Amino acid sequence: MTASGSTQTPLVELQHLTKHFSVKQGVFARGKGVVHAVEDVSLVVNKGETLGIVGESGCGKTTTARLMVKLLEATSGRILFEGEDITDLSRHRMRQLRQQMQIIFQDPYSSLNPRKTVGQIVGEPFVIHGTEKDIKSRVQELLARVGLNPEHYNRYPHEFSGGQRQRIGIARALALQPKLIVCDEPVSALDVSVQAQILNLLKSLQSEFDLTYVFISHDLSVIRQVSDRIAVMYLGRVVEMGESELLYEHPRHPYTAALLSAVPRAELDANGQKRTRIVLQGDVPSPVSPPSACVFHPRCPRAHAGTCDVETPGLTSFEGDHVAACHFPVERWPMSEAELRAGGTFADTTS
């Protein structure tokens, strides 16, 4: 369990979740290719915590988020919400459960219907579930809570700035008092000063309403700021997962190490040297035909021929609940690229 020591109860549990999209090529070909968007993802989100999911574009973060709130149907695997299997829930039962889980979207421009007023947008959850008598005052309460003027009830989304629009999206997600809010890159479309305001708002709402967040971002510093625990995804798989500070202090998976080394920083390391970036070779392979065994091996500086391209690595445990899917985890940190490379043989022979 985590260092906080308190007993953690899981709110959401993903078990071996997999999502494939079939891609049709040409008129007559049917389901020729399969995009392995999410592959065998297992993770637990505990009550009251913030789980950060980080990774490059196209690594399956957003698909995982949409699977979690059932906006997409999983190809295989199970989703447990408060211990209940919700993978194949009936429409009616799922409708009720939707009150418990909400999502905040990345694009504050396309996530609000331009033809509806703010009042209609934030009031929609009440109309759908018929839970509220006096919708208007409830909506105005919510608007005030997220830092908007309740008088703006009858305004249209285009009259607001990006940050304000994101606040509207937060108010809508908050309306039904959910237990889980999935934040799908909620600040990446905003500029930095507004990002901080939105992150602070999310933080204060979390303690006030006892919320659990799944926070998705490609921004490592944002993820570090908000997350209690972090899952790192690469090509549809979770390659490393652990408590936020532990993971940042000592990444175990070479991919995480490369990601962290790419964060620009002002200070020098202990020897007075500029921290060197670990530059990965090549591009992310196509998720239509992912590499064999460990999907990271063609780009991994420490991949061993005969092991990494043959055997799929299981999860290795480290301190706490820190896990990494790697045959040759990083022994210490920081490590230069040469040192990292010295641990492997594969990349040398290919480059």
Place this chain on the structure above:
Amino acid sequence: MTAAPTTVGGVAPQTVTRSGFELFWLRFKEDRAALLGAGTIGVLIVIAIFGGPIASAVTGHPNTEQYQQIMQDSFGLPKGPTSAFWFGSDGEARDLFVRTMYGARTSLIVGVVASGIAVLIGLVVGMIAGFYRGIVDTILSRTGDVMLAMPQLLISIGIVAACSSNKNGCVIAGPIAIQPGLALVIAVIVIFSWPYIARLVRGFTLSIREKEFVEASRSLGASDTRIIFREILPNLSGPIIVYTTLLIPQSILFEAALSYLGLGVPPDTASWGGLLNDAQRYYDTAWWLMFFPGLFLVITTLAFNLLGDGLRDALDVRAER
């Protein structure tokens, strides 16, 4: 950044709360062109209802009365406008002014009703096809394509040939029969017009359904019906209004073609399209035959277009005001 509900100098900020309709009306009444269009359409509707009888009463010329003695020259050609016959006479020596006024009724009914039904069908089919995609889309879209591939006039001639040979028309079952007339004209126009709208709507629906606000609505537990009618439909109003205003004059002319083939209204009943068709025989000798009904058709088209543009702008909440 965000305006907090603060009070400045003890006075609460006054925000005028306006309903959606008030906002719409505020915008619309500023748009002179649209008001002109709406006013013209109002006048046309009055003409359609009362114009024919009033014109008859004022001029003293009944709708179908022929004035061969005074309004045809020795070659049997119609004569032009005079003080008694304001628009001149038509090919059968009837008063063109009276016939144009009577024709407003047929033409407006066909134009508005046929376009309305076609838009309604196209909207529903297009939204369903675009929203559900897959096999539903394939069936609906291909059906529309088949309708578009059919030769309209040939089919119409076929229906006339089959159904105007006896008094009861083509009896389908009991009292239900296909007979030439206004209803058949409208039906034919609708059958050949809805696929265009369905195709347009399907395209817009396909793009709107991918927007995040649709997903947001779904994550709130909204049903498909709610998403289609509350989230997607309002975003379609712009293109639909524009297309409808173009479809109305098109339908009026289509009626003319169908009436000419004998599928539409009986030759005695006046319609603008019918009058324009008549005019073809005399285009080199009798300009008034084409000019007056044509003028009304142009005015109608223009009025609907102006109104449509105004409606679109007034309904667009993003527009500056």
